[in-house]
Amino acid sequence: xxxxxxxxxxxxxxxxxxxxxxxxxxxxxxxxxxxxxxxxxxxxxxxxxxxxxxxxxxxxxxxxxxxxxxxxxxxxxxxxxxxxxxxxxxxxxxxxxxxxxxxxxxxxxxxxxxxxxxxxxxxxxxxxxxxxxxxxxxxxxxxxxxxxxxxxxxxxxxxxxxxxxxxxxxxxxxxxxxxxxxxxxxxxxxxxxxxxxxxxxxxxxxxxxxxxxxxxxxxxxxxxxxxxxxxxxxxxxxxxxxxxxxxxxxxxxxxxxxxxxxxxxxxxxxxxxxxxxxxxxxxxxxxxxxxxxxxxxxxxxxxxxxxxxxxxxxxxxxxxxxxxxxxxxxxxxxxxxxxxxxxxxxxxxxxxxxxxxxxxxxxxxxxxxxxxxxxxxxxxxxxxxxxxxxxxxxxxxxxxxxxxxxxxxxxxxxxxxxxxxxxxxxxxxxxxxxxxxxxxxxxxxxxxxxxxxxxxxxxxxxxxxxxxxxxxxxxxxxxxxxxxxxxxxxxxxxxxxxxxxxxxxxxxxxxxxxxxxxxxxxxxxxxxxxxxxxxxxxxxxxxxxxxxxxxxxxxxxxxxxxxxxxxxxxxxxxxxxxxxxxxxxxxxxxxxxxxx
Amino acid sequence: xxxxxxxxxxxxxxxxxxxxxxxxxxxxxxxxxxxxxxxxxxxxxxxxxxxxxxxxxxxxxxxxxxxxxxxxxxxxxxxxxxxxxxxxxxxxxxxxxxxxxxxxxxxxxxxxxxxxxxxxxxxxxxxxxxxxxxxxxxxxxxxxxxxxxxxxxxxxxxxxxxxxxxxxxxxxxxxxxxxxxxxxxxxxxxxxxxxxxxxxxxxxxxxxxxxxxxxxxxxxxxxxxxxxxxxxxxxxxxxxxxxxxxxxxxxxxxxxxxxxxxxxxxxxxxxx
Numbered sequence: 001x002x003x004x005x006x007x008x009x010x011x012x013x014x015x016x017x018x019x020x021x022x023x024x025x026x027x028x029x030x031x032x033x034x035x036x037x038x039x040x041x042x043x044x045x046x047x048x049x050x051x052x053x054x055x056x057x058x059x060x061x062x063x064x065x066x067x068x069x070x071x072x073x074x075x076x077x078x079x080x081x082x083x084x085x086x087x088x089x090x091x092x093x094x095x096x097x098x099x100x101x102x103x104x105x106x107x108x109x110x111x112x113x114x115x116x117x118x119x120x121x122x123x124x125x126x127x128x129x130x131x132x133x134x135x136x137x138x139x140x141x142x143x144x145x146x147x148x149x150x151x152x153x154x155x156x157x158x159x160x161x162x163x164x165x166x167x168x169x170x171x172x173x174x175x176x177x178x179x180x181x182x183x184x185x186x187x188x189x190x191x192x193x194x195x196x197x198x199x200x201x202x203x204x205x206x207x208x209x210x211x212x213x214x215x216x217x218x219x220x221x222x223x224x225x226x227x228x229x230x231x232x233x234x235x236x237x238x239x240x241x242x243x244x245x246x247x248x249x250x251x252x253x254x255x256x257x258x259x260x261x262x263x264x265x266x267x268x269x270x271x272x273x274x275x276x277x278x279x280x281x282x283x284x285x286x287x288x289x290x291x292x293x294x295x296x297x298x299x300x301x302x303x304x305x306x307x308x309x310x311x312x313x314x315x316x317x318x319x320x321x322x323x324x325x326x327x328x329x330x331x332x333x334x335x336x337x338x339x340x341x342x343x344x345x346x347x348x349x350x351x352x353x354x355x356x357x358x359x360x361x362x363x364x365x366x367x368x369x370x371x372x373x374x375x376x377x378x379x380x381x382x383x384x385x386x387x388x389x390x391x392x393x394x395x396x397x398x399x400x401x402x403x404x405x406x407x408x409x410x411x412x413x414x415x416x417x418x419x420x421x422x423x424x425x426x427x428x429x430x431x432x433x434x435x436x437x438x439x440x441x442x443x444x445x446x447x448x449x450x451x452x453x454x455x456x457x458x459x460x461x462x463x464x465x466x467x468x469x470x471x472x473x474x475x476x477x478x479x480x481x482x483x484x485x486x487x488x489x490x491x492x493x494x495x496x497x498x499x500x501x502x503x504x505x506x507x508x509x510x511x512x513x514x515x516x517x518x519x520x521x522x523x524x525x526x527x528x529x530x531x532x533x534x535x536x537x538x539x540x541x542x543x544x545x546x547x548x549x550x551x552x553x554x555x556x557x558x559x560x561x562x563x564x565x566x567x568x569x570x571x572x573x574x575x576x577x578x579x580x581x582x583x584x585x586x587x588x589x590x591x592x593x594x595x596x
Numbered sequence: 597x598x599x600x601x602x603x604x605x606x607x608x609x610x611x612x613x614x615x616x617x618x619x620x621x622x623x624x625x626x627x628x629x630x631x632x633x634x635x636x637x638x639x640x641x642x643x644x645x646x647x648x649x650x651x652x653x654x655x656x657x658x659x660x661x662x663x664x665x666x667x668x669x670x671x672x673x674x675x676x677x678x679x680x681x682x683x684x685x686x687x688x689x690x691x692x693x694x695x696x697x698x699x700x701x702x703x704x705x706x707x708x709x710x711x712x713x714x715x716x717x718x719x720x721x722x723x724x725x726x727x728x729x730x731x732x733x734x735x736x737x738x739x740x741x742x743x744x745x746x747x748x749x750x751x752x753x754x755x756x757x758x759x760x761x762x763x764x765x766x767x768x769x770x771x772x773x774x775x776x777x778x779x780x781x782x783x784x785x786x787x788x789x790x791x792x793x794x795x796x797x798x799x800x801x802x803x804x805x806x807x808x809x810x811x812x813x814x815x816x817x818x819x820x821x822x823x824x825x826x827x828x829x830x831x832x833x834x835x836x837x838x839x840x841x842x843x844x845x846x847x848x849x850x851x852x853x854x855x856x857x858x859x860x861x862x863x864x865x866x867x868x
Contacts, residue, residue, distance in 0.1 A: 031653065031683020031688070032683060032688060033661075033849065076623045128625040128626060131710060135713060138709050139706050
């Protein structure tokens with residue numbers, strides 16, 4: 001049997017193909033116009049026909065047709081159902097030949113179509129499953145890297161302003177200074193003055209709003225500088241000359257690379273401060289806060305400091321100076337920093353030094369100008385430092401005031417001075433003991449009791465103690481204390497008269513019996529032609545005498561000054577011309593003639 | 597360097613995802629058990645639900661073909677594309693004009709990754725991740741602005757996605773934002789879940805809607821009037837206006853295959 005079956009005509013073939021596609025499209029989505037899928041279906045039908053008629057008979061094409069349906073994305077499970085049902089019923093009609101052979105071959109071919117379809121569907125499903133798996137891994141990986149990025153970002157940026165934070169700044173400085181760095185570098189630390197108070201007063205959310213506004217203004221400013229730098233750029237390195245960071249709270253930092261000198265950074269700081277003065281801040285209950293800032297600057301060779309913290313330390317020091325300076329901007333200086341360090345060490349050593357009794361009074365004689373007779377002494381503090389040697393008040397008094405140790409220091413000096421005074425008296429030397437009283441001591445409610453106690457224990461008669469107060473705005477509020485001291489019998493002198501908070505009124509209101517003319521006024525007398533200086537001194541002395549107040553001139557260094565003061569009627573004087581301050585044991589006593 | 601501030605929500609394959617459910621509804625295999633289980637629930641209520649999906653997809657095919665063949669549009673931005681498997685934009689458009697460019701946008705990172713895999717060998721089609729609720733991020737996306745030419749007309753497709761945008765997200769202004777980036781002569785291709793036409797159908801639809809409430813993408817049903825209201829005056833809605841998907845420039849060969857689906861509302865508009 002060479003040709004058991006023969007295929008039917010073209011039109012029956014087309015009709016069956018159309019019907020097959022229609023049934024497939026009814027159960028599973030077939031996109032687009034029908035011409036193309038119809039052509040595909042027709043080709044599948046032809047392949048099935050040739051499979052059935054082939055000699056020798058082969059099953060393979062049936063499998064291929066099933067798989068091809070899946071490939072054509074006619075892959076809905078119902079597709080194979082309608083295909084097998086339709087072709088079982090109608091495919092045999094396309095052949096004329098031995099019905100037994102056709103009846104045997106068609107179901108076997110369709111069985112293969114079914115198998116091919118199922119196998120292809122399984123393979124496709126598994127391939128897609130693998131792809132989904134891969135897509136998920138890729139997605140998770142991407143999510144992870146975004147999270148890592150976010151984490152890294154959070155680590156390096158301030159949460160309120162979104163600006164680079166201290167950690168970022170440290171890394172940037174490390175990069176800029178690595179291997180000795182290149183060129184010069186400027187770091188400016190800007191501080192919003194009074195921010196903490198504002199933050200407490202307005203509420204922290206408003207405080208954050210304020211910082212955001214400040215950060216945003218600074219960001220704009222830096223951006224404009226960057227644009228300018230880029231326009232004038234000579235190389236790609238100019239693109240990144242500026243870095244703005246937020247150290248948190250009220251502190252912002254500007255880093256500028258390639259600076260020429262410190263002046264350039266001062267300009268940067270001034271522009272930033274100016275910008276912040278005009279920044280529009282969110283108003284709070286109708287109140288629009290104003291921003292005032294201080295700025296500390298370090299400008300140096302990039303390699304001058306190898307550790308980022310050294311830059312930050314120094315710029316913080318400069319800021320501390322700036323905050324105490326009316327200009328509000330200070331540039332870091334090594335010499336001043338060294339002096340600061342010495343002072344800080346001294347401040348730290350002071351409490352123990354007080355306990356060990358390292359402070360003692362030196363005494364400078366006070367003379368009657370008329371006959372150069374020693375009538376009193378002024379006790380001046382000295383610190384006998386075990387390593388630094390003998391220190392004068394300029395080196396530690398301010399520290400004592402800052403650390404609050406001034407009361408204790410004042411107390412110990414008062415007691416020692418009175419003890420010496422009493423001892424000299426017991427040897428027949430009647431000297432008025434002058435002791436300085438610091439403002440902090442005046443503020444001590446126990447002061448009068450302390451003085452009374454010291455006088456009692458040292459047995460110095462009260463009228464031989466004269467306490468010197470500096471005329472400041474604050475003195476007025478301690479009038480009661482001063483009157484109480486006078487009640488004890490102690491005398492009061494107004495120190496540094498004529499330079500500080502000069503108030504003629506205080507002379508009449510305060511119970512002072514002596515005025516000490518400031519050394520500056522005395523120095524002016526050196527110039528014989530300075531008639532104004534002489535007039536001021538003469539009138540001051542005249543006025544004091546009218547008020548029954550004794551006048552002591554301080555800082556007499558020359559014969560000229562001495563002579564003119566004498567002529568002007570000044571009562572008493574002290575200064576290097578007569579004697580330098582000296583220890584109690586080496587003080588020349590009044591009987592000794594003073595070298596003139 | 598500014599970091600990517602848009603953080604993807606974690607991929608959660610324990611809740612059904614709209615684009616994967618839609619893929620399954622169309623006979624696709626890019627989906628998870630949870631998506632299939634969800635679809636079976638929907639189909640219990642709506643045995644013909646898959647036909648709605650088909651009507652939508654067929655409309656998309658006809659609209660894209662019409663845009664390329666008759667309007668000469670060769671640039672497409674498909675927002676909420678899901679997984680571009682069967683009969684998607686690039687297949688239809690590039691069959692007519694192989695130079696046609698397509699950017700697919702979807703919020704689901706897995707859908708995007710799988711789209712990229714499917715489009716690996718197609719230089720004129722890309723997939724990016726984006727959220728319709730942040731339209732600027734889409735139209736200003738690096739790949740979008742570098743791949744599509746905004747000085748020429750672009751067809752923006754929002755097919756079966758707007759019903760996932762609640763009124764609170766102000767879908768009208770989202771569409772306006774996109775419209776602002778488009779040249780006159782550009783197109784919007786929209787489709788949206790509309791109300792059932794019978795009382796009994798409405799009840800079943802409400803039950804199905806409640807099913808979606810439990811997914812990350814609840815559905816808002818809007819009628820034809822409400823769909824029109826989403827499009828501002830910078831667009832002109834073209835004939836035949838808002839109609840059922842199978843009524844929009846129907847292809848007689850297709851319509852014979854499935855019964856009409858009134859709940860798939862569609863419209864095509866042109867940028868004035």
